[in-house]
Amino acid sequence: MAPRIFWKGYLKLSLVTCPVAMMPATSADEKVRFHTLNRATKNRVVSRYVDSETGKVVDEDEEAKGYERGEGDFIVLEDEELDAVALESTRTIDIEKFVSRDSIDWIWFDKPHYLTPNDPVGEEAFSVIRDAMKAADMVGISRLVMYRRERAVLLEPREKGIVLWTLRYGEEVRPADAYFEGIGKVKLEPSMMKLAETFIAENTRKWSPDVADDPVQEKLLEIIAAKKKGRKKPVKEKTEVPAPSSNVINIMDALRKSVAAAKKNKK
Template sequence: MATRPFWAGHLKLSLVTCAVSMSPATTEADRIHFHTMNRRTGHRVIVQYADAVTGKPVADDDLVKGYPRGGDRYVLLEDEELDAVALESTHTIEIECFVDVGEIGWIWYDTPHYLMPDEGIGEEAFAVIRDAMRHTDTVGIARLVLYRREHAVLLEPRGNGIVVWTLRYGNEVRDPADYLPSENLPEPGQEELALLRKIIDGHTRPWNPDVIRDPVQTRLKGIIDARKRTLKRKPAAPLAESPAEGNVVNIMDALKASLKTSGKNRS
């Protein structure tokens, strides 16, 4: 069921403009959340700030943001100063340029949103912008104020609509040279690659979102449902033991064993 859009405005490309609305493409509505409770009374527990030195509670009016500047010294910033830095949304997504599909690496993609035309009169203009990107294999780049901050966003045609991805800021993406191997790894042999291709073929399936369901959430729901029914919960099945760390396995033997296993499973 469609939810109420959290953003409404206009999509603009040169002189072409249309009214649009946008909704988050992901949700955590089904994720289990807990409250902290008092075991003795069954009442919820409230959180209150306390002075780290005196231990005394701090009133809400005395709370202020602080930026560390070394030692126990801080730069204090009032709410009015932080509000002055925040940006007001202009509610216009104006496409500034286009880049080829795939030119922007996945690591820059942050949060996806669904963009759709907001009124019948703008559907044709929306479709023109969407299909033009699709036919030219390009994505649009724009700037948009969301959550009181300006974001570079990427517009990608998807089905009958457009997916708007907020892009990470430059200082949020770490340099891969600092984390990935600096030297080339040994080249695998053709025989190993051929066996691995067979294993991959045997494990290739159509995409199904059930593959990435959260098993912890499923177990928690089972526990909660059992408690609701006031029945004694059965002990969870033990997890399979992981191979001991540090074991050195011959890659060819492992590939051949995996291929045999996948063949038996197919049978």
């Protein structure tokens, strides 16, 4: 199946412009999804908005957006007022500046998308923009209206294409210092560090997408397949997870045992 195009527009670097198409780099289509049913009739249950005071169903044309300025006190914003502040998408990704990829912390990255040329005639211009960023070892920064809001985006050359990341808004990112500043400095024994490093070395592997598989989804699909055939797959009883021991653990002993087990498994 051909990838579904999510957005069409233009990629621009100064006077160099080319038509591009964008597709989400991730998908939730394969995720097992459930509908809520009436157990007795097996009919789907639908959700509807109701008035919190009267309990009456609110029709769609009677719904409005409200900003709460106090408890139970709302300011109603009409659709035309919301449209008035909506930014017009120019359908153009105009690269405004360039920064080092390493200068942007991971926490700013939101959603990845694949950007490709949308016209064979524009492939040369696309390649110039992509390869120029690659040669300079830089990523481009632009702004674009996506998901109904204007947001900063980052463009990173990747193989034959470009990966476009939406970046989080400033108010969404919390500084790590507020959470980590209470962690004290601990002087570690060199022998303890050596054992920990040995354990890491024994368990170092090449990255594989299999690591990110969802075993819960696989088990759900097995149950669904069994039900399709008219039989019930036996469900394992829940096992109690033992609580961590409250005794003080000898870290050196624990590390030695961990390294020994890792070496044994590797063999």
